[in-house]
Amino acid sequence: MEWENQEMQHHHQQGEDYLQYQIQNEVCGKVMTDEQVEELRKQIVAYSAISEQLAELHKSMSAHHDFTGIRLGNLYCDPISASVGHKITARQRWTPTALQLQILENIYKQGTGTPSKQKIKEIASELEQHGPISETNVYNWFQNRRARSKRKLQSSTDSVNAETDVSTKEKKTKPVDPDFITNISQGVESFYFQADISRGYDSYNNLAEQFGLLG
Amino acid sequence: MEWENQEMQHHHQQGEDYLQYQIQNEVCGKVMTDEQVEELRKQIVAYSAISEQLAELHKSMSAHHDFTGIRLGNLYCDPISASVGHKITARQRWTPTALQLQILENIYKQGTGTPSKQKIKEIASELEQHGPISETNVYNWFQNRRARSKRKLQSSTDSVNAETDVSTKEKKTKPVDPDFITNISQGVESFYFQADISRGYDSYNNLAEQFGLLG
DNA sequence: GTTCTATGAATGAACG
DNA sequence: CGTTCATTCATAGAAC
Known part of the structure; x- marks a missing residue:
């Protein structure tokens, strides 16, 4: 369906009340x-x-x-x-298991930047104990982790962040x-x-x- | 804590869904x-x-x-x-208001393919006047918009590779x-x-x- | 109130 | 590295 039309209507319907809801929600915090x-x-x-x-x-x-x-x-x-x-x-793409994630986070946290190739190898080996993973996965993970943490376009706690004015x-x-x-x-x-x-x-x-x- | 309060009030509304929403939101104080x-x-x-x-x-x-x-x-x-x-x-997800949507659509159509961070900021500011929104929301919106419009074309050419999940x-x-x-x-x-x-x-x-x- | 759909968001991977 | 794409997940509102 063409959402263009439908959506318009749909949202319009909610009107100010809805908006109000959103705002209020934002204001009252989490x-x-x-x-x-x-x-x-x-x-x-x-x-x-x-x-x-x-x-x-x-x-x-x-x-x-x-x-x-x-x-x-x-x-x-x-x-x-x-x-x-x-x-x-x-799945076609790697998905870290909870454990792997935990480990990665740990490393990232203490980590002083991007792991060297050597380190990545080690990490990958380590993580293999907990599930399928490749060095590339590790590499990508760090890249993404860093990039996203940096980019922090906010969104941390409240996805509906916004103040009306x-x-x-x-x-x-x-x-x-x-x-x-x-x-x-x-x-x-x-x-x-x-x-x-x-x-x-x-x-x-x-x-x-x-x-x-x-x- | 003031758990009780909330608990109590939790059961009396049944009006429109929206009303329910409102009450709930209002009630929740945790x-x-x-x-x-x-x-x-x-x-x-x-x-x-x-x-x-x-x-x-x-x-x-x-x-x-x-x-x-x-x-x-x-x-x-x-x-x-x-x-x-x-x-x-x-997590509450952001829902664009009719106005915001319209604006977003316009921008999207104006072809400037990728809004770029700077632009996103501007857009977000702009849209904030019409409702709660964050830069991330804008970013995601464009990402999705593009991705989906693309996929649409794709699927139309090809038979429905149904993955009726x-x-x-x-x-x-x-x-x-x-x-x-x-x-x-x-x-x-x-x-x-x-x-x-x-x-x-x-x-x-x-x-x-x-x-x-x-x- | 159950199921379906549109879509916001998360994220691995790829690109320049 | 920063940015963008592709795929997937989760959910709000609509449809039944």
């Missing part, structure tokens, strides 16, 4: 509904539980195997997804840093929002310790 | 700082990474097993589904979990999830699926 809070809570707990249980499973099943070789040729195929036979969209100038500068998901260990350590979650936190630490994620 | 968002993100990603890793281990070590029945302990957690259904991501239909909303999780509620006070944690999300979901948590 908020989330209780429903969202709920979801969040669930997610964290779920992770916690899953990690814990998986760790147990792992323990009970002595590690005799080497699992690093899970990959289908050079075609990326998320092992987990694949195993489920689900969402296997034979005057207040614009000062708000333009976004107070937040573009880096996210950096150094997990540090992050988790310093992040502690409450006792109830501590269980999850603790198990995280244990897990991390066990697998040397923090070291 | 705010979290950027740092909190950051930390939260980290934590979730950390869990995600750990889970992923563990799952991999487990999977490779038990290739000959049948995990259909694997239950993560006696923990009945179905929170995943909930998350899947509603998306925690509170099969995916996604499992995103069904699921009946949610037990109280177990609710206990934690007190803990999580205010969050806002604006950032994209879909990555962590995905692996999380995959994990859940793999272990049959989704039912």
Whole structure:
């Protein structure tokens, strides 16, 4: 369909009220509904539980195997997804796994600029333990990471940033840093929002310790 | 926290969708700082990474097993589904107003193919007078506009390489979990999830699926 | 309220 | 490196 027409109408319909909504939303800052809070809570707990249980499973099943070789040729195929036979969209482009991302972020963070070829090789090797990856991927990742962090066309926290008028100038500068998901260990350590979650936190630490994620 | 308030009011509107929107927005008072968002993100990603890793281990070590029945302990957690259904991501996406759209279209048509950063700034400023918008929004808009108009041409010449995607239909909303999780509620006070944690999300979901948590 | 579609946004890769 | 392209994901609003 030709959105040109349709869209016009569509948006017009919303009119000022909608605009008002947007503005208000912007003004009141970051908020989330209780429903969202709920979801969040669930997610964290779920992770916690899953990690814990998986760790147990792992323990009970002595590690005799080497699992690093899970990959289908050079075609990326998320092992987990694949195993489920689900969402296997034979991706054409590399997608870092959470772990890989974490590692990359860590390196990036301490990193003093673009890794040398040598370093990239090392990193790539390291990351291969956690999934299919090539040196090029690593290289690109760093390039992109840097470029985007630099370009920070704002968007950090509020994608709907905008002030209707005057207040614009000062708000333009976004107070937040573009880096996210950096150094997990540090992050988790310093992040502690409450006792109830501590269980999850603790198990995280244990897990991390066990697998040397923090070291 | 003032959680209660919100919770209460959460259930009475049912008017137009928009009205609902407004109320919700108005009602939601939970705010979290950027740092909190950051930390939260980290934590979730950390869990995600750990889970992923563990799952991999487990999977490779038990290739000959049948995990259909694997239950993560006696923990009945179905929170995943909930998350899947509603998306925690509170990210609100920008929606151009009719005026903004028109202006954008004009600029686009004027052919100056690529707006360039500088221009984007100008455009953004211009459009701010007609509604909330950020440079990123403008940037994305042009990116998408170009990409899509291009793709359109492409598809028209070629037969419909239909990829009537099969995916996604499992995103069904699921009946949610037990109280177990609710206990934690007190803990999580205010969050806002604006950032994209879909990555962590995905692996999380995959994990859940793999272990049959989704039912 | 469920499904579908248009489209904002994220991001790996490529280009100059 | 900075910028742009291509592909994919997620979601708001429309359609049913």
